[in-house]
Amino acid sequence: MNDPLSRFSINQMTVKQLSLPELVDACRELGVGGVGLWREPVQRYGVEAAAKLVRDAGLTVTTLCRGGFLTAIDPVERAEALGDNHAAIDEAATLGTDTLVLVCGGLPHGSNDLHGARERIADALAVLGPYAAERGVRLAIEPLHPMFAADRCVVSTLTQALDLAERFPAEQVGVTVDTYHLWWDDRAPEQIARAGAGGRIATFQLADWITPLPAGVLNGRGQIGDGAVDMRQWTAYVDAAGYTGPIEVEVFNEELWARDGKEVLAETARRFTEHVVK
């Protein structure tokens, strides 16, 4: 029998109470081979040092989260965003991951032009895509749940993400398939097939949908198996689309963060085995 955790990757945010060395130790102890990292904790630790730490531990960095926020109209803000995304690509390359997740950005203050915001994302991808591909990194547009359309990401569906991504070569721009953001959408399964056929699935992430949502709605994601998402079904969609890469669990949840991080990681690996693999 195969190792049930062979495709499992833990996104750092799920156990953000762990320092980077603690996370690496816990992964080694629990037989977890993949981690999705976030820029801020990596920068605090030092990008080169973090790269060495995970490399020495034999861990695969499945993604770096995140670039994006590319919707500003103001030229100074746009230039800053592009600069920051170039830096994010460099960091991804240093960490040895091939995937930089993009949270593309919401509406600029006072604007209600969703279409215009999406076009500015495309303009930015035209600049960032080649820079990323030259460094072995692919940009992974993440459609976020429509409840984030105003303030975080104007790309709300996998359809929209693919419409954007397909303007560019597949080695430059792919998509992030995340159950938390897509589970409600009856069009998502066919779009996963579309993404797979085009070689656009850059990463597959899992979180469950639980209610009630907390204020601000950001940190109310559910542990695998606790909510409304049929994890096995969504994994089957992605598998059928030809995706064979890592499956990253990324849960933002205040209650999980308040617990012992290693225990949460162990629980997450168990849930993965129970609800995704079996």
Add this chain to the structure above:
Amino acid sequence: MNDPLSRFSINQMTVKQLSLPELVDACRELGVGGVGLWREPVQRYGVEAAAKLVRDAGLTVTTLCRGGFLTAIDPVERAEALGDNHAAIDEAATLGTDTLVLVCGGLPHGSNDLHGARERIADALAVLGPYAAERGVRLAIEPLHPMFAADRCVVSTLTQALDLAERFPAEQVGVTVDTYHLWWDDRAPEQIARAGAGGRIATFQLADWITPLPAGVLNGRGQIGDGAVDMRQWTAYVDAAGYTGPIEVEVFNEELWARDGKEVLAETARRFTEHVVK
């Protein structure tokens, strides 16, 4: 020049701090000719008495909110839901409105079968549609924002609402077009055209999208003009689809509810004139 408020209707929930007689008085004073009513306050006042009150004041009841919650699997719960919806149709007929808004219901506890839940809604509409039409009432399926898919309404897009409605005659089942729920969806404009062509737009409701969302996300809707929704644009879509009926403002917002209700109604009418009509 036409009366800028000629199509304006105030949904009772926007100013729920007003009693029904206070609401009727305020409408008369401010020249508001339409109200959308809710079952609970109407029942507390008495359905017949409420019907007489609004009729005597010359008000049009543009909608009754709401029927629905038709997704239960348990046979007893299903029978109760059908009974309650028959009662809601009777109440709508008594109030003299031609539109009963349906919030169709979320996933039953422990289920993650969105498709099955939607099919149970169709089964219920087959029973309720003829009963409603015989009484001069049309059922108006309201797609709710995808953030409500688990706990309130598995119908998340206008596409899904129309796919359901079109299984039945247009005089039995239509749709509710509400900016709050649809504003993020780039497919909604074409679906409004589809709804209009089929004579399916039963009501057009407005609320603005503001962030951050409050805990539970139900009562965080924005006053017209305060948020991300281009009200004029959405009204133009509905107008272009041939809809000439009332435009109902339905805002659930704790801050508005804490203020003087008549002042809020006056403000809402002003905002309607500024952001919708002009």
